[in-house]
Amino acid sequence: MNLTVVGLGLIGGSLAKDLRSKGIAKHIIGVDKNPDHCNKAKELGIIDEFQPLDKAVANADLVIVSVPVNATLKVLTMVLDLIDDKTVVMDVGSTKSEICKVVENHPRRKNYVANHPIAGTEYSGPVAAIEGLYDKKTTIICDQDKSDPKAVLLIKVLHEAIGMHVIHMEAEEHDRHIAYVSHLSHVISYVLGKTVLEIEKDETNIFELAGSGFASTARLAKSNPDMWTPIFMQNKKSLLKAVDEYQKNLQEFRDLIAGDDEKALYNEIGRINDIRRVLEGLALKRAQGN
Amino acid sequence: MNLTVVGLGLIGGSLAKDLRSKGIAKHIIGVDKNPDHCNKAKELGIIDEFQPLDKAVANADLVIVSVPVNATLKVLTMVLDLIDDKTVVMDVGSTKSEICKVVENHPRRKNYVANHPIAGTEYSGPVAAIEGLYDKKTTIICDQDKSDPKAVLLIKVLHEAIGMHVIHMEAEEHDRHIAYVSHLSHVISYVLGKTVLEIEKDETNIFELAGSGFASTARLAKSNPDMWTPIFMQNKKSLLKAVDEYQKNLQEFRDLIAGDDEKALYNEIGRINDIRRVLEGLALKRAQGN
Incomplete structure (x- = not known):
């Protein structure tokens, strides 16, 4: 063709x-x-x-x-x-x-x-x-x-x-779902990039200490603004809903740390580890080509 | 030995x-x-x-x-x-x-x-x-x-x-820096995992839509609570400071999207892209074995 x-x-x-x-x-x-x-x-x-x-x-x-x-x-x-x-x-x-x-x-x-x-x-x-x-x-x-x-x-x-x-x-269902599994990941990665770049101004050579975990979590912060600014704008409604839920969950997670609630924090992380099922299911599915 | x-x-x-x-x-x-x-x-x-x-x-x-x-x-x-x-x-x-x-x-x-x-x-x-x-x-x-x-x-x-x-x-400088380049990454990844798992309860098969971006950003959410709960507790002071700055930056980023401030959002992402310097410097340094 x-x-x-x-x-x-x-x-x-x-x-x-x-x-x-x-x-x-x-x-x-x-x-x-x-x-x-x-x-x-x-x-x-x-x-x-x-x-x-x-x-x-x-x-x-x-x-x-x-x-x-x-x-x-x-x-x-x-x-x-x-x-x-x-x-x-x-x-x-x-x-x-x-x-x-x-x-x-x-x-x-x-x-x-x-x-x-x-x-x-x-x-x-x-x-x-x-x-x-x-x-x-x-x-x-x-x-x-x-x-x-x-x-x-x-x-x-x-x-x-x-x-x-x-x-x-x-189309609407697509945008609602993609807000969570793609657009939100970009937002939180950009914000991680910003937070660590800001601290670097005061703390030279901080990146000497960055490992593969940081590289993985901040990877999407390299994505270019020509592509991502209009995506965030067009999917604003669903994305803001996802960001709001993220903010609420981050505040709760922060409160567990601040409140020394070690047992609750441990249980919370244990529940979140269920994400393995998702990520490894995904990897398996792809390896099998389904 | x-x-x-x-x-x-x-x-x-x-x-x-x-x-x-x-x-x-x-x-x-x-x-x-x-x-x-x-x-x-x-x-x-x-x-x-x-x-x-x-x-x-x-x-x-x-x-x-x-x-x-x-x-x-x-x-x-x-x-x-x-x-x-x-x-x-x-x-x-x-x-x-x-x-x-x-x-x-x-x-x-x-x-x-x-x-x-x-x-x-x-x-x-x-x-x-x-x-x-x-x-x-x-x-x-x-x-x-x-x-x-x-x-x-x-x-x-x-x-x-x-x-x-x-x-x-x-030791104190170590803990202050590592809060930003490691512990904070784990917190935001755990919270991403939680947010997407919660939405999955209502939206079946959402993970069919998850790509490599989500996998990268949520990877650390697989990390186990035996190791990470006590790390968060021991480095509570520095970590909470990092989380607070992250929350402030997330709110500002959210406001740019909510306020339709496309130009400011574009410029902000452009500045955050400077993280390439860091991540790619890191990769280069490692490839060279320095």
Whole structure:
């Protein structure tokens, strides 16, 4: 198929790489407002050529919109305005409600499949694109009833071909869940990064002492603001609810320490250790490729 | 040398493995109140034999106390009571002030070297012990002036032989810094685990959606309460200060999202991205073995 990727970053670039290596994408056209990204993506062989948006989508079988979620609102509408009925369009955004809402009444709505592959790293740009990023991960197709069933099937098969497990969900439910298992993790990691950077101003060489635990917990604090600021804004309602619950739980945990309530703290940590079930179930599931 | 390891968990077990594989420990005696740990450590070849504490330390050149920090207060005193002047003793606790205080006036204080190797995983027990755990990591020797210089030199050389970088610090400074770069990370990870487990009660299969970001941020929530409850208690003062600053920063970050202050949020995340310098400096330093 002829593939057009709008937004040549980690997510779009990695999709292009996998779809080419699986023999699915025969010719790949890139679009990016940043000319350095266009040149770099071509140099790395991620795309065959780059073009302005209107030319790039003219002969596309599939258009992947992989730009930050605020830009997606505009770009997705522009793409749907440009295509004819043979072209399928998908996005990759970490929020779904606002994106689905903005194209709700578009005459080409049925050509669009709302999609969120749950994969990534804390890096960005075409140099961060890696083959195999999606292997054994999950993608979520949202509001499938609003898309042409053949378009949904195509998107499903494409993701399965690159090793992904496909699930379906309503956009609102997606945003509510992702607030907890992804967006909240980013918030608390950013705040950890800030807190430790602040203390470093007074305490030189504090990072000499940082171990793998800190590196793991603060990893997401490296994630870039172009991508994450609009995600937090678009999922504000669900995210704030998650942050409020987190704050309440943090205060209670703090009170157990402050109150010397050793036994209660011990029991609380023991209950939290149940997270092993989740994390190890996740790891096992992925190893088995389900 | 004859090595005695009191506490056959991840930390003590891994030290025994490395010291044996480097040819330093010729005979290793284990002590553990849990008979299963004794049997398992012997079966795994971590120790040559296990004995009660008094017999185990009688002919030891070095005694490593690697039990939870509340137990260290008692066990360290017992070991110092039992040894004669030829034996060196070290601990591995993640807190240092209270441990140093409890043996401050012990007649064998000079035989003891207060030590904290910054390494570990979220697992525990002798089966979790792994060779090479300490390679390219840092250990901190505290209050070295209170130890015999020859004992300090021995501990330094031992750690360097297993690939570690050795630094020196006062116990109080250690505890203040470690509150930020280790203990705080554990608190926020535990609270993330709790928050997401709570929401799971209402939202089945939410973990289908969890990606590598959540796994990374919640990893430390698997850490066991036997080790972490007494650490939080012993370092309460410094840890609560760190938690308070974290809470203030979290509230400010929340306010930026709630107030739709997109530009300020963008700039804040941009500044926090400076944590890359730290985390990548750390990774580079370790790869180079400095």
